[in-house]
Amino acid sequence: MAETDNVAKLKEGYRLWHETRAESVDYWLSLLADDVQWCSLSAGAPGMEFTHNRTSKADVKRYFAELSVEWDMIHYTAEEFIAQGDRVVVLSRCEWRNKRTGKSVETPKADIFRFRNGQIVEFFEFYDTARAIAAAMTE
Numbered sequence: 001m002a003e004t005d006n007v008a009k010l011k012e013g014y015r016l017w018h019e020t021r022a023e024s025v026d027y028w029l030s031l032l033a034d035d036v037q038w039c040s041l042s043a044g045a046p047g048m049e050f051t052h053n054r055t056s057k058a059d060v061k062r063y064f065a066e067l068s069v070e071w072d073m074i075h076y077t078a079e080e081f082i083a084q085g086d087r088v089v090v091l092s093r094c095e096w097r098n099k100r101t102g103k104s105v106e107t108p109k110a111d112i113f114r115f116r117n118g119q120i121v122e123f124f125e126f127y128d129t130a131r132a133i134a135a136a137m138t139e
Helices: 002-019 025-031 057-070 129-136
Strands: 032-040 071-084 087-098 104-116 119-127
Touching: 002 025, 002 071, 002 087, 002 104, 025 032, 025 057, 032 057, 057 071, 087 129, 104 129
Parallel strands: 032 119
Antiparallel strands: 071 087, 087 104, 104 119
């Protein structure tokens, strides 16, 4: 039952994320435990500084704020949800445009979530970091 509930929460989150073009931050924050661990493959690399590891709901709120300052979402399409126990993997495709450089990047994306008592306690995102960093860098 928990697997089904966790997937339903994430399906709604990704639907809103795509439809609002990244304006559904409050929904995502409502799913997080206060002590969430939020990590990205790019881990704060130059051009992607907002992706450094976050360790609280307040930190994740800043992640979303910094993301929206730097990037515009073109699309975010969640394609598959795979759940086992307290983990859910979401396979997606997304495209973002860097506001400073005007360059866009489309990439496959995998997000891994771990839930505790119906809240997200861990998140890790995988995507084409080389292309994202290149789109964020001026020549």
